Amino acid sequence: DAKTTQPTSMDCAEGRAANLPCNHSTISGNEYVYWYRQIHSQGPQYIIHGLKNNETNEMASLIITEDRKSSTLILPHATLRDTAVYYCIVRANAGGTSYGKLTFGQGTILTVHP
Amino acid sequence: GAVVSQHPSWVICKSGTSVKIECRSLDFQATTMFWYRQFPKQSLMLMATSNEGSKATYEQGVEKDKFLINHASLTLSTLTVTSAHPEDSSFYICSARDPTGGGGYTFGSGTRLTVV
Numbered sequence: 116d117a118k119t120t121q122p123t124s125m126d127c128a129e130g131r132a133a134n135l136p137c138n139h140s141t142i143s144g145n146e147y148v149y150w151y152r153q154i155h156s157q158g159p160q161y162i163i164h165g166l167k168n169n170e171t172n173e174m175a176s177l178i179i180t181e182d183r184k185s186s187t188l189i190l191p192h193a194t195l196r197d198t199a200v201y202y203c204i205v206r207a208n209a210g211g212t213s214y215g216k217l218t219f220g221q222g223t224i225l226t227v228h229p
Numbered sequence: 230g231a232v233v234s235q236h237p238s239w240v241i242c243k244s245g246t247s248v249k250i251e252c253r254s255l256d257f258q259a260t261t262m263f264w265y266r267q268f269p270k271q272s273l274m275l276m277a278t279s280n281e282g283s284k285a286t287y288e289q290g291v292e293k294d295k296f297l298i299n300h301a302s303l304t305l306s307t308l309t310v311t312s313a314h315p316e317d318s319s320f321y322i323c324s325a326r327d328p329t330g331g332g333g334y335t336f337g338s339g340t341r342l343t344v345v
Binding site for chain 2: 153157159160161164202217221
């Protein structure tokens, strides 16, 4: 599986954009970038995923570099409820050694403060 | 969206007893489910892949005789921790692929197991 590297922790002021980086320099051509978050003592929650184009949904935006070696998750207007651990995961959607599995790294602890 | 229900949300048991945790896909069928374990301040660790109608696939280092997985129907997978010990105390989480598209996975709310 392709490995990901994320900062251990980040802070963000409420109402500001939170930009969470992720490095995945060994990503394969068929691997997608997924983002999940886990609020304390709950199961992870899916946020967004993408292959090579930038993606946006009601929760966040995902910016993937042209060489696909890194990406950034953007929460446009962070709230206190966005405080969580954010996981960046790469995984193939079909075939490949990472197909079907989600391998979690240590993630980034995002703290949104008033 | 797809919902995975996990039960119980927490359980306390005595050392040496067995505990069963259920994972149900409420509004979709899941031929494959995944079981994770998470210790305090650590990330999720995949334990095994549960396959409907066949044997589970365990990750390296996970004892299959201790963590029994049964996936007898398309909506239910169970994890039984046998002869539980205090070191088995952890947060257990199941997941299934979200069939609504996109390739994302939906997770249960987790089960906090405490072995005393």
